[in-house]
Amino acid sequence: MRKTLITCVAGAALLAALPFLLSQGLLNAAIQMLIAALFASAYNLLCGQAGMLSFGHAAYFGVGAFATVHAMNAVGGAGLLPTPLMPLAGALGGLVFGAIAGWFATQRSGTYFAMITLAIAELVHSLAPHLKGVFGGEAGISTMRMPTWGYDFGSTTQVYYLTLAWVLTAMALLYLYTRTPLGRLTLGLRENSHRLKFLGYNVHGLSTLVFAISAMFSGMAGGLQVLSNESANYVVFDPSLSAAAVLNTYIGGVQVFLGPAFGAALMTFFGYAISDLTRSWLLYQGILFVLVMMFLPTGLTGLIAITGRLRERHAPARLMPLFVLAAACAVLAGAGTVFTIELLQRLFSQEYRALMQAGAGGPWPAVALFDRSWQPGSPATWGVPLLLFGAAALLYWRCRQILNALADGEPAPSGPAPAQHSEESA
């Protein structure tokens, strides 16, 4: 408990120190990461804790964003609230819209619930472009951060601290929520809502409230994005944002409180760092998601838990080679994948086809990749990824061997239990 608290304080201190360590561009990325982390955590309240898989959470993020932009532009641009409190307008927007949408969506559960959330999000998404007065049409609505309380909010650093303060507060509230009666009942909803009815609970009321609270924090995230961008556009209702919330949450891991936040921050950072380097970012995101779902259903934070369990049972000296090999294996496989995807992307690109037509009949022109030129017809070119994948497979096989040896070495955990049991029943 104490250790967790110290880790959290250290993490917050590190986040607070970032403006002194990062460039303006990276600080902007950090703001986006914080917002995505809050959005994913809000989403996970519904998805991971209450077990309600919503496919349309962008709607509540977007409503929060537009509530904030209108609050900032109200009173002739002076704003309804002081600038630092603007995310509250987003939270209120999300809460109200979430309560209404949630009342309908939670009439059903499982697949039907998911379909209703999808339909509501799609409704807002297709309606928004037509309501120019509210959503500003193609151009969107722009706004200004008004100076308040001696701060002008003109620099990225000030916006960063404002975002950080709100995100940390919201995350703390979301965590404390799990310790309340309603927070415990949220888990009950996921586990067995049928039983809750027979314990005297109003399951529909509870589901609606949980939905609304999740939408409220999503709306707050939307409001923070408006504060950062000084504009809102109906693009925030795009289904890809809903999808990103689902993917980030599951990549991070739904079972750990900070998992979704971690996943969202990581994926947002990659999106920022890699989208300049490749045109296939969405493909990488998809591959990562599929791999995590196939091999790590508990997400990346689940990996930490697995490593933790291994470290409890075995000496670090025995685990070290395993970790090194596993990391090397991941790097090699990743390098092979990147090489293959980038090479194929260039071969299938329009520019390359134009080159081929220009030199029709001749050999395929070389492709420039990673500061070298590669002949598409040469076995040496395709040998590179094959070699990488081969080495990765070899390391994977070796890792499995070590893992099996570790499992054989320890006293079988199921050994003493049955003996005890037979004593009891005898």
Add this chain to the structure above:
Amino acid sequence: MSDPILALHGLRKSFGPTDIIRGVDLQVRTGERHALIGPNGAGKSTLFHLVSGQLAPSSGAIRFEGREIGGRTPQAINRRGLARSFQITNIFPRLSTYENVRLAVMRAHGLQYAFWKFIDRDRRIREETGRLLDLVRLAAKAGSVAGEMAYSEQRSLEIAMTLASDPRLILLDEPMAGMSHDETEYTSQLIREISAGRTLMIVEHDMDVVFSLSDRISVLVYGQVIATGTPAEIRAHAGVREAYLGDEATP
């Protein structure tokens, strides 16, 4: 004789053209232990579903303490003071045993939408949860994942959760199913204890338990009550012997 706590009049339930409950008249007296027996498919569980609100009756009346409850929601019926357990274990499988009982206890203390206080700080809830766990001999298992416990332990947990709302009428649906002889004996004694000051209605297949535990027994066959009476009366009832009990089952 006091007024019946539960009275069923001309109760019917059909699923499409299939009649499951075909005109049941039954009275459960306040304070008694009333067993409901009958062959498989007689409609015992359906009758429990109707009384507890899981199903709405097709026609007829269900009166609990004089008030009609037929077709009410399960939570409304539970709040009136009627709690049930389930034949197929119905718990929160991935939560701890402690958490399972605590979720059941919270409602009786008026906690539902509360997000402004911490549950761990509530002494009443802690004490009541501990008391119930002790009662069903699960205190040592408080930290275990409920769904990973032995089947009989899950049955005991079911009973603890049913008791949490301090109900005046308890419906237990086969509480001893899957229990060993020792466990059955303990649970039988437990049911005797918890039914002090309450009314109990129980569906059970173990005839030893039924005949030793209950004050009165009703026999449900093919959706109709063919007899109600004391264990001695039921044992002697010719129609019951023919329809259901069979000589080897008669204690």
